[in-house]
Amino acid sequence: MSIKKVVKYSFIIMAFIISVIAFINTIVIYQIKENNHTKILINELVSMQEKMNELVKDTTQINSIDELELKKQEFSKFELNFEKIRENFIEKDSKDFVDIFISDIHENEVISQKLEQLYESEKQIEKAFDTIYELEKENINLENQFEKDYPLEI
Numbered sequence: 001m002s003i004k005k006v007v008k009y010s011f012i013i014m015a016f017i018i019s020v021i022a023f024i025n026t027i028v029i030y031q032i033k034e035n036n037h038t039k040i041l042i043n044e045l046v047s048m049q050e051k052m053n054e055l056v057k058d059t060t061q062i063n064s065i066d067e068l069e070l071k072k073q074e075f076s077k078f079e080l081n082f083e084k085i086r087e088n089f090i091e092k093d094s095k096d097f098v099d100i101f102i103s104d105i106h107e108n109e110v111i112s113q114k115l116e117q118l119y120e121s122e123k124q125i126e127k128a129f130d131t132i133y134e135l136e137k138e139n140i141n142l143e144n145q146f147e148k149d150y151p152l153e154i
Helices: 003-059 065-091 109-149
Strands: none
Touching: 003 065, 003 109, 065 109
């Protein structure tokens, strides 16, 4: 074989190897970006849940119906944001070309299980808030009625 053919084949093989490496690199970078986005969404879900927990705690220390209604509106906003993030998370879950080679991070069994626990916990927080809201509302109404029926005598 002549030197020209050896150089030509070597060049073709090198170009092929470089192309394969570039293709693999592109896939890995895309997956890293996708996993980073997933991590951000998970962090937002956890943060939202922490804020909802704080609102549940704060609701137990309220003394007026107006404040209670404000807390309910604020909780509803967090709840809607949580659901939007969750829907965005599910929407992003669609299979793409890269998933053929590398699975998404949230498809990992442990992470998937923890996400389900996070969703269940959010539902429990909603139920707890609704219960506490009704109890606090009743408590405030009873306190107001008591103050009305039995005013302080001077």
